[in-house]
Every structure is written in structure tokens, then in C-alpha cells.
Amino acid sequence: MKIRLPLEKRRKLVSWLFLLPATLLIAGMSFYPMIKAFLLSFTKGFGKTSEFVGTYNYQRLFQDSLFKTALGNTFIYLIIQVPLMLILALILASLLNNPKIKCKGLFRTMIFLPCATSLVSYSIIFRSMFALDGFANSVLMNLNVINKPINWIGEIWPARIIIILAITWRWTGYNMIFYLSGLQNIDPQIYESAKIDGASASQQFRKITIPLLKPIILLTAIMSTNGTLQLFDETKNLTNGGPANMTISISQYIYKLSFEYSPQFGYAATISFIVFLLVAVLSFLQMKVGDKRD
Amino acid sequence: MTKAKIRYFFAYAFLILVSFISVFPLLWMLISATNTSLDVIRGKMSFGTALVDNFKQLVQTTQIGQALINSFRNAFVLTIMSLLVCSLAGYAFEIYHDKWKDGVMKLLLLSMMVPFAATMIPLFTWFGKMNLINTTAGFMLPSISTAFLIFLFRQSSRSFPYEIVEAARLEGMSEIRIFTRIFVPIMKPTYAAAITVTFMNAWNSYLWPLVILQDKKSQTMPILISNLISGYTINYGVLMLAVSISTLPTILIFFVLQKNFTEGITGAVK
Numbered sequence: 001m002k003i004r005l006p007l008e009k010r011r012k013l014v015s016w017l018f019l020l021p022a023t024l025l026i027a028g029m030s031f032y033p034m035i036k037a038f039l040l041s042f043t044k045g046f047g048k049t050s051e052f053v054g055t056y057n058y059q060r061l062f063q064d065s066l067f068k069t070a071l072g073n074t075f076i077y078l079i080i081q082v083p084l085m086l087i088l089a090l091i092l093a094s095l096l097n098n099p100k101i102k103c104k105g106l107f108r109t110m111i112f113l114p115c116a117t118s119l120v121s122y123s124i125i126f127r128s129m130f131a132l133d134g135f136a137n138s139v140l141m142n143l144n145v146i147n148k149p150i151n152w153i154g155e156i157w158p159a160r161i162i163i164i165l166a167i168t169w170r171w172t173g174y175n176m177i178f179y180l181s182g183l184q185n186i187d188p189q190i191y192e193s194a195k196i197d198g199a200s201a202s203q204q205f206r207k208i209t210i211p212l213l214k215p216i217i218l219l220t221a222i223m224s225t226n227g228t229l230q231l232f233d234e235t236k237n238l239t240n241g242g243p244a245n246m247t248i249s250i251s252q253y254i255y256k257l258s259f260e261y262s263p264q265f266g267y268a269a270t271i272s273f274i275v276f277l278l279v280a281v282l283s284f285l286q287m288k289v290g291d292k293r294d
Numbered sequence: 295m296t297k298a299k300i301r302y303f304f305a306y307a308f309l310i311l312v313s314f315i316s317v318f319p320l321l322w323m324l325i326s327a328t329n330t331s332l333d334v335i336r337g338k339m340s341f342g343t344a345l346v347d348n349f350k351q352l353v354q355t356t357q358i359g360q361a362l363i364n365s366f367r368n369a370f371v372l373t374i375m376s377l378l379v380c381s382l383a384g385y386a387f388e389i390y391h392d393k394w395k396d397g398v399m400k401l402l403l404l405s406m407m408v409p410f411a412a413t414m415i416p417l418f419t420w421f422g423k424m425n426l427i428n429t430t431a432g433f434m435l436p437s438i439s440t441a442f443l444i445f446l447f448r449q450s451s452r453s454f455p456y457e458i459v460e461a462a463r464l465e466g467m468s469e470i471r472i473f474t475r476i477f478v479p480i481m482k483p484t485y486a487a488a489i490t491v492t493f494m495n496a497w498n499s500y501l502w503p504l505v506i507l508q509d510k511k512s513q514t515m516p517i518l519i520s521n522l523i524s525g526y527t528i529n530y531g532v533l534m535l536a537v538s539i540s541t542l543p544t545i546l547i548f549f550v551l552q553k554n555f556t557e558g559i560t561g562a563v564k
Contacts, residue, residue, distance in 0.1 A: 011390065011469060012390070014390075014469045014470070015386050015389075015390030015395075015469075016386075018382045018383060018385065018386035018390075018473075019382075019383050019386045019387065019395070019398065021379045021382070021383070021439070022379045022380055022382070022383035022402075022439040022444055023383070023398060023402065023439075025379065025435070025438055025439035026402050026405045026439045026440075026441065029413070029417065029435060029436040029437075029438075029439070030405040030408050030413060030436075031405065031408070032416075033412070033413035033414075033415075033416035033417050033420070034408050034412055034413055036416035036420075037412045037413065037415060037416050040415065040416065046419070088312075091308075092309070092312060095305050095308070095309060096309075098305070100302070101302075101305060101306075101309070106313075107309045107313055109552060110313035110316050110317050111312055111313055111316045112316075112548075112552060113316055113317060113320065113545075113548065114316050114319075114320070115548070115551075116494075116541065116544045116545045116547070116548035116551075117320065117541050117544065118497070118498030118500070118516055118540065118541065118544065119498060119500060119516075120498070120500050120516040120519060120520050120540075121323075121498075121516075121519065121537045121540055121541050122319070124519060124520070124522075124523060124533065124537055125319050125320075125322070125323050125534075125537060126319065127523065128326075128334070128528075128530055128533065128534065129319065129322065131335075131528075133335050134335060134530075135322065135334065135335070135337050138335060138336055138337035139337045142337065169315065169316070169319065172312075173316065177555065177556055177559055178559055180556070181556065181559040181560040184560060185560070201301070226406070226407075226409070229409065230409045230410060230411060232411070232500070232501050233500045233501065233516075236500075236520070237520055237523065250411070251409075251410075251411040251501070254411045254414070254415075255411075255414075255501070255504075255505075258414070258415055258418075259504075259505065265415050265419070268415055269412075269415055269416075271411075272409065272411045272412035272413075272414070272415070273412060275409045275411050275412060276407070276408060276409055276412045279407050279408075279409055280407050283407060
């Protein structure tokens with residue numbers, strides 16, 4: 001017994017040493033800067049000229065029309081794109097889980113393929129395809145669908161729709177994989193007995209698939225919401241926030257405030273803190289709704 | 295046709311349509327890389343002969359070689375560091391489990407809620423003071439340790455037989471050797487999944503490199519191709535060649551990823 005105790009203690013010590021680098025890094029690279037950003041949001045100027053301005057930056061938010069636009073855009077993307085993508089992914093996953101469908105592997109690979117492209121790459125591909133003098137207009141004009149080119153990226157709603165389409169293209173397959181993994185954990189016998197009881201395909205989908213996948217749907221909803229709230233690469237490279245900042249995202253605005261205009265770190269930090277609150281509140285709401293048993 | 299047949303017809307039609315839409319932009323990218331800018335605009339949908347010219351122009355007007363080297367080096371170093379740190383932590387959370395570690399894990403998972411935009415400015419000023427701007431260390435430090443990877447390793451450690459650890463201890467193996475000699479080889483599939491995900495994220499990351507890798511010498515592929523669209527006239531053939539080159543490594547990894555990623559998700563979702 002005398003030897004065992006120190007050994008146990010040593011093991012305990014070792015176990016905490018194993019955790020230390022990862023924990024310290026997350027604390028230093030995530031929590032510490034987060035607190036810093038919060039403190040920064042009460043200041044103006046930077047370095048030696050930095051001064052405490054109280055809630056000035058927070059008051060400024062209410063008069064800042066560009067902030068309102070960025071916030072509004074982000075919500076437009078959130079409300080239209082996330083449900084659209086998740087429903088599409090769910091339908092595709094349940095089709096590909098059907099044992100009678102053939103070539104499943106091929107379909108899955110093709111639909112998952114957009115995930116191989118970087119956010120910058122696909123933004124540029126979409127930007128090029130939908131440029132005023134680009135591929136989409138050429139094809140549509142050759143087919144006589146339109147008689148003059150559509151300014152996809154130069155007009156507000158077409159530009160927003162292209163962004164929504166692009167994000168959906170990139171991420172639907174990713175979410176589909178999560179649903180497919182979830183579906184494979186469901187016992188096929190549940191579907192068999194439902195069929196014997198005379199349940200139609202849509203009834204099976206609503207009464208079995210969706211309830212059993214609820215935890216994963218919740219997970220994907222939270223991930224997608226977080227992703228959309230942090231949207232940057234796409235709006236920067238697809239529309240560059242244009243036309244006239246009408247597609248700008250919150251993250252892009254933060255970037256502009258910090259690195260494109262004369263640096264306003266305090267105000268940028270204020271907006272970034274709003275993003276943090278939004279992520280936290282929306283994730284919390286989704287967990288509340290998702291946990292409800294019906 | 296029976297009702298069931300009609301239903302299958304629509305299911306296949308839908309799947310084929312979605313598959314086509316998924317593949318088309320990438321196909322268009324590859325085809326455009328071989329055409330002149332004018333042909334790309336005209337909507338030419340067959341392979342052309344301008345690939346070599348596009349390549350020459352790309353090499354002459356940009357520092358693509360340097361950018362490729364930077365991207366590979368950054369992604370490679372980050373992946374190794376990240377796997378080392380996160381797998382060790384994930385292993386420790388599961389194998390030496392106690393209620394304190396549960397608390398720490400919950401805290402670490404909270405970091406997933408911290409948006410990068412919020413930490414970017416303090417990190418930038420901090421790294422500036424530490425002379426980390428334009429360095430690989432500056433690039434990788436914020437993303438070495440991620441709650442996602444730690445979680446992935448913790449979840450897959452659940453299937454790791456604990457008896458092996460006890461047997462190895464009786465043999466007198468040290469704790470760190472048990473990890474490196476037994477855990478790592480057995481967990482190869484999880485490592486494969488983690489490598490693909492981490493490498494791809496590192497290769498593709500954009501916002502942080504834009505902030506921290508400011509001079510031309512340290513720029514990575516996403517920044518290079520993003521800069522190509524900032525001019526007044528865009529050469530679409532050259533642009534699509536650059537995008538293709540930047541996408542090729544991840545497409546290759548993708549075919550590895552597909553299997554690993556799916557398995558990784560299935561393991562974590564259970």
C-alpha cells in the first residue's frame with residue numbers, strides 16, 4: 001500500500017500534465033483575448049493613446065447604419081440559408097439511406113465534393129461564374145432566356161441570393177454526412193415495422209427520422225448558425241460586401257474597422273462582443289428548443 | 295407506372311440534379327483553367343489549349359511558388375502540433391477521467407462559442423508585441439488546440455480498451471509510453487480523420503493569415519488567389535488555374551477524408 005499511493009499521485013500529476021498544453025492554449029488563445037476584447041470595447045484609440053470611454057462605443061452602435069446593415073444581412077443569411085440547407089441535407093440523407101436506391105456511394109461522393117474547396121476558392125468560382133461579363137450571363141443570353149446581362153453581384157438582392165446559393169452549395173453535403181451517420185445508427189427494423197403498420201414514406205420521415213435525428217439536427221443547426229454569424233471569406237471574396245456594402249457581414253465589418261479604415265480597435269471589439277453574445281444566445285435558444293420533448 | 299416507380303423516378307432525378315449542381319462549378323473551374331479569359335467569359339464548356347500560357351502568366355505575375363511553399367509548411371507544422379497536443383488531451387480526458395476533468399472539458403467546449411472575430415484584434419496586437427507577425431508560429435498558435443479535436447479524440451478514446459492500459463502498467467510501462475506505443479498505433483483511424491480535417495482547415499484558412507501574414511513573402515494560397523481578383527481586369531483563365539492549383543491538394547485529401555471523416559463522425563455521433 002505504501003508504494004501504491006505515490007504511484008496513484010504520480011499518475012494524477014501525469015494526467016494533468018497531458019491536459020496542460022491543450023488547456024493553456026485554449027485559455028490563452030481564446031478566453032484571454034475574449035476578455036481583452038471586452039475590455040477593449042470600453043476604450044478608444046490604441047497603444048499609448050488609448051483612453052477609457054465607458055459605454056461610448058455601445059451607444060455608437062445605435063447610430064451606425066453600416067452596423068445595422070451588416071447585422072441585418074447576417075440575419076437574412078441566417079434565416080434563409082440555414083433552414084434551406086438543413087432541410088435539403090436531411091432529404092438527401094434520407095434518400096441515400098434508402099436501401100433500394102442504387103449508386104449511393106457515387107451520389108454521396110459527388111454531393112460531398114464541394115467540401116473539398118476552400119471558402120476563398122468557391123467564393124471566387126461563384127464570383128467568376130456570376131460576373132457581369134461571366135459564364136452565367138453568357139449561357140442565359142445564348143439560350144435567349146434573357147436579352148441583357150443580369151448584374152448578379154452588382155445588385156442587392158441578386159448578390160445576396162448568390163451568396164446564399166454559394167454557401168448552400170458548399171455546406172449541404174457536409175451536413176448530409178452528419179445526418180447519414182445518424183441514420184445509420186437507427187435500427188432499420190423500426191422502419192420495417194412502421195411499413196407493416198401502413199406508414200407512408202412521408203409519415204416515416206416525420207414520425208421516425210426527424211425525432212430520432214433531433215440531437216444531430218440540433219448539432220448541425222448550432223454549427224451552421226455559428227458559421228453564418230462568423231461569415232467572412234464569402235462576402236469578402238464573392239461580393240466584397242458590395243454593392244455599396246449591402247451584402248457586408250458583421251465579421252467583414254469588424255475586419256474593415258480594424259485593418260482597412262484607420263484602425264478603430266475599440267469599436268471593432270465592441271461589435272465583436274455583440275457577435276459573441278449572438279452566438280451564445282442563439283446556441284442557448286436552439287438548445288432550449290431542441291431539448292423540448294413533445 | 296406504379297406509384298412506387300414514380301416515386302423512385304423522382305428520387306433519382308433529384309439525386310442526379312443535386313449531384314450535377316455539386317460537381318459542375320468544380321468542373322467549370324478545371325475547364326476554365328485551360329481556356330483564355332475570353333473563352334471563359336463566352337461560356338466555353340470544353341477543354342482549351344491555353345493551359346500553358348495561363349501557367350506562364352501565373353508564374354510571372356505572382357509569387358505562386360513561394361505561396362505554395364508557405365501554405366504547405368504552415369499546414370504541415372500546424373497539423374503535427376495540433377495532433378500532438380489535442381490527442382494527448384483527448385486521451386487524458388477519457389483514460390484518467392474524474393469529475394474535475396469533466397469540468398475542464400466543459401469549459402474547453404465553451405471556447406467553441408467564442409467567435410474568431412472577437413479574439414482577432416487582441417491576438418493581433420499581442421502577437422505584434424511578441425514579433426510573431428509574418429511567422430508560422432503566429433499563424434498556427436491560435437489553432438493548435440481546438441475543442442473540436444480534443445472532443446473527437448476523447449469520444450474515440452471511449453472505444454479504447456482500458457484493460458490494455460492496466461496490463462501495460464503491470465508490465466512497468468510508463469504513462470507516456472503507454473500513450474505513444476499503444477494508444478497512438480491503435481487509434482490510427484482517428485488520427486487519419488484528424489489529420490485530414492486539420493490539414494484542410496489550415497490549408498484553407500483565410501481571415502487570420504490575412505491579418506497576421508502581411509508581407510508578400512509569407513502569403514499563402516488563399517491570400518494569393520484573393521489578391522488576383524482585386525485588379526481592374528481579371529484574367530479568368532489565369533484566375534481559375536490558380537484556384538485549381540490551390541484546390542488540388544484538398545481534392546486529393548478529400549478522397550481520403552471522405553472515408554475518414556464519415557467514420558469519425560459516425561464514431562462521435564453514436
